[in-house]
Amino acid sequence: MANYSTNEFKGGLKVMLDGDPCSIVENEYVKPGKGQAFNRVKLRNLMTGRVWERTFKSGESLEGADVLDQDMEYLYTDGEMWHFMKTDGSFEQYAVDKKALGDAEKWLKEQVVYNVILWNDNAISVTPPNFIELEVVETDPGLKGDTAQGGSKPATLSSGAVVRVPLFINQGEVLRIDTRSGEYVSRA
Amino acid sequence: MTSDWRPVASIETLRARAKLVAQVRHFFAERDVLEVETPVLGHGGSTDVHLASLSCHAMTPAGRERLWLQTSPEFAMKRLLAAGSGPIFQIARSFRDGEVGRRHNVEFSMLEWYRPGWSLDELIDETQGLIRALLPINPGPTRQRRYRDLFIEQLRLDPFTTSLAMLRNAAEERSGMEMKAAERDECLDLLMSLVIEPTLGCGGIDIVVDYPASQAALAKRHQDPRDGSWVASRFEIYLKGIELANGYDELTDASEQHRRFDEDNAARCTAGLPQVDVDHRLLDALQAGMPEGSGVALGLDRLIQLALGKDSLEQVLAFPTPRC
Numbered sequence: 218m219a220n221y222s223t224n225e226f227k228g229g230l231k232v233m234l235d236g237d238p239c240s241i242v243e244n245e246y247v248k249p250g251k252g253q254a255f256n257r258v259k260l261r262n263l264m265t266g267r268v269w270e271r272t273f274k275s276g277e278s279l280e281g282a283d284v285l286d287q288d289m290e291y292l293y294t295d296g297e298m299w300h301f302m303k304t305d306g307s308f309e310q311y312a313v314d315k316k317a318l319g320d321a322e323k324w325l326k327e328q329v330v331y332n333v334i335l336w337n338d339n340a341i342s343v344t345p346p347n348f349i350e351l352e353v354v355e356t357d358p359g360l361k362g363d364t365a366q367g368g369s370k371p372a373t374l375s376s377g378a379v380v381r382v383p384l385f386i387n388q389g390e391v392l393r394i395d396t397r398s399g400e401y402v403s404r405a
Numbered sequence: 406m407t408s409d410w411r412p413v414a415s416i417e418t419l420r421a422r423a424k425l426v427a428q429v430r431h432f433f434a435e436r437d438v439l440e441v442e443t444p445v446l447g448h449g450g451s452t453d454v455h456l457a458s459l460s461c462h463a464m465t466p467a468g469r470e471r472l473w474l475q476t477s478p479e480f481a482m483k484r485l486l487a488a489g490s491g492p493i494f495q496i497a498r499s500f501r502d503g504e505v506g507r508r509h510n511v512e513f514s515m516l517e518w519y520r521p522g523w524s525l526d527e528l529i530d531e532t533q534g535l536i537r538a539l540l541p542i543n544p545g546p547t548r549q550r551r552y553r554d555l556f557i558e559q560l561r562l563d564p565f566t567t568s569l570a571m572l573r574n575a576a577e578e579r580s581g582m583e584m585k586a587a588e589r590d591e592c593l594d595l596l597m598s599l600v601i602e603p604t605l606g607c608g609g610i611d612i613v614v615d616y617p618a619s620q621a622a623l624a625k626r627h628q629d630p631r632d633g634s635w636v637a638s639r640f641e642i643y644l645k646g647i648e649l650a651n652g653y654d655e656l657t658d659a660s661e662q663h664r665r666f667d668e669d670n671a672a673r674c675t676a677g678l679p680q681v682d683v684d685h686r687l688l689d690a691l692q693a694g695m696p697e698g699s700g701v702a703l704g705l706d707r708l709i710q711l712a713l714g715k716d717s718l719e720q721v722l723a724f725p726t727p728r729c
Contacts, residue, residue, distance in 0.1 A: 245506060246505060246506030246507070246508075246509055247506075247598040247599070247602070248509070249594050249597045249598050249602065249648070250641045250648045250651040251453070251455065251616075251620055251622050251651065252590065252593075252594035252620060253455050253594040253595070254455065254504070255594075255598055255599070270581075271580075271581055271582075272581060272582050272595070272599065273582070275503065276503065
């Protein structure tokens with residue numbers, strides 16, 4: 218991979234830092250009136266999702282990271298790995314381990330398209346779509362007539378996630394959920 | 406087709422900018438300071454280790470020559486002073502390679518002026534007066550802060566006497582950078598940029614004075630009467646964490662100037678940086694005699710940015726470097 222100097226750091230550039238692939242979030246060039254210039258850089262560690270803040274001497278460089286964002290459809294799990302397939306027509310499949318899957322595990326549904334980050338052709342993280350439609354597999358029976366306000370109850374969805382839903386929701390219904398907050402949006 | 410052909414600053418902003426520039430000219434006209442124009446290209450460039458100069462080759466009456474894009478109009482203006490110009494100012498396009506960011510653009514407008522016979526304090530007063538004249542609202546009181554006091558207050562470190570090991574530790578702690586081989590000034594620059602600068606000019610105009618003697622650049626040095634330490638006769642003005650101006654009690658000693666140029670080029674050699682041609686005509690002008698006095702360089706784009714309440718420099722530039 219090419220090396221990138223601090224002058225070239227901009228949002229979204231993927232670089233290697235301390236052995237992990239990172240995405241540049243922000244880069245600020247600072248220089249006292251007379252004297253040495255530095256860059257204050259915020260980077261998201263793509264392995265952990267954590268944001269690091271680092272200072273570099275201006276002109277220092279980091280090695281680029283071979284990182285690709287790919288749309289992939291979820292296929293199935295064999296209990297140990299989760300299998301996804303590229304949606305670009307190549308039918309190429311990738312096996313994702315539990316660590317890389319992370320929180321996305323509770324939002325998995327077959328045939329839905331996820332964003333998978335590949336580093337050196339290995340999946341390192343999976344992001345679900347912002348909204349997903351899932352069926353309620355278990356919840357207390359719905360309260361008739363209560364369609365407007367007040368109260369919520371837990372409901373287990375087909376993906377395994379448990380979310381708070383309004384009292385009128387019944388088992389078997391399909392709901393629209395915001396995967397970023399884990400909140401109920403509406404009936405689908 | 407992309408929209409990159411369009412200016413970043415709105416036409417309305419450019420009108421407001423033109424008004425501010427007219428105000429600057431009016432400010433100096435009222436004070437009988439002569440507006441001058443000096444070349445953007447020079448046979449010599451700035452040797453400052455921390456400035457990267459751009460250069461080009463041009464066919465001149467002397468054949469094909471290397472010419473340097475000026476990082477500020479300082480050298481040519483000093484030659485005018487030595488030739489008896491009296492007080493002068495210039496709004497000069499200046500160039501610094503690699504300086505890119507929210508407060509930096511590779512080419513920018515420097516407002517620079519010189520006051521023969523004036524003390525640093527007189528020039529500080531005029532500079533903050535100009536800044537106040539351009540700002541739409543009163544930024545608060547003006548405070549003068551000693552470099553040394555700022556470090557002691559905010560970092561509990563005396564920048565002049567603390568051991569290099571302690572400075573390296575503090576710099577490492579604040580930046581997460583490896584500073585084991587760093588020199589004293591590098592540690593100080595880092596702490597100044599990361600810790601002190603962001604706090605300056607909040608609630609008023611801050612004037613920082615008495616920089617370490619090692620950071621004198623083209624300023625004289627003097628001994629602080631309070632504690633006897635050698636300091637640079639230099640000031641910087643900050644507003645809202647942004648460095649606006651840098652002023653000197655100008656060095657007029659030709660041999661001392663020559664020595665500093667050579668030291669810079671030696672330091673460049675050690676650091677693996679390119680050598681910069683020394684401006685021999687400036688040295689000759691100093692030798693012929695430049696009047697004692699003070700001068701200041703002010704980042705005009707930054708002042709306009711603050712006066713118009715914008716968050717970044719590019720918002721007051723028609724075409725910042727990425728769109729040039």
